Amino acid sequence: xxxxxxxxxxxxxxxxxxxxxxxxxxxxxxxxxxxxxxxxxxxxxxxxxxxxxxxxxxxxxxxxxxxxxxxxxxxxxxxxxxxxxxxxxxxxxxxxxxxxxxxxxxxxxxxxxxxxxx
DNA sequence: CGATTGACGTACG
DNA sequence: TCGTACGCCAATC
Numbered sequence: 001x002x003x004x005x006x007x008x009x010x011x012x013x014x015x016x017x018x019x020x021x022x023x024x025x026x027x028x029x030x031x032x033x034x035x036x037x038x039x040x041x042x043x044x045x046x047x048x049x050x051x052x053x054x055x056x057x058x059x060x061x062x063x064x065x066x067x068x069x070x071x072x073x074x075x076x077x078x079x080x081x082x083x084x085x086x087x088x089x090x091x092x093x094x095x096x097x098x099x100x101x102x103x104x105x106x107x108x109x110x111x112x113x114x115x116x117x118x
Numbered sequence: 119c120g121a122t123t124g125a126c127g128t129a130c131g
Numbered sequence: 132t133c134g135t136a137c138g139c140c141a142a143t144c
Contacts, residue, residue: 011141030126040127041139047125048142067126074125122144130136 011037015049016056018110022064025092026108027100029068036110047074063087070103 014037022028030046039045046065053060054077063084067073075084075098085095094101 034126039140042141043126044124044139045126045141048123050125052142062125065125068128072125077125120144123142124140126139128136128138131134 011039012049012052015046016060019060019065022061022108027064027066027106028108031068032109066100070100072098
């Protein structure tokens with residue numbers, strides 16, 4: 001019947017999925033994801049969710065998620081401060097002083113990209 | 119159950 | 132333009 005509920009309906013899971021949906025060479029912000037999840041005011045929770053991403057079996061491209069300024073605020077949480085930058089550069093995203101270059105251009109908004117279809 | 123925190127965001131000075 | 136303060140909300144201690 002109804003429920004089975006076993007998967008964590010917590011927005012944590014949603015964050016992981018959305019983060020995983022981030023296309024290659026693209027970046028997004030915590031607020032964008034939070035808003036997409038309906039918890040725009042809980043932008044902080046998004047970052048926290050990604051913090052749990054380390055425990056996730058699936059690799060979550062959290063390195064594609066930056067703050068509103070396009071700054072790699074969470075680079076410190078990747079294990080190594082340079083890892084995030086390296087990953088982004090590896091995808092073609094240029095990072096200048098811990099800040100994503102052309103961030104606005106590379107910005108990927110789940111509300112828009114995922115709204116088109118599917 | 120209460121207090122603290124946290125990878126943000128916005129407002130204000 | 133930059134730094135500080137506050138708010139939001141859920142998870143953790």
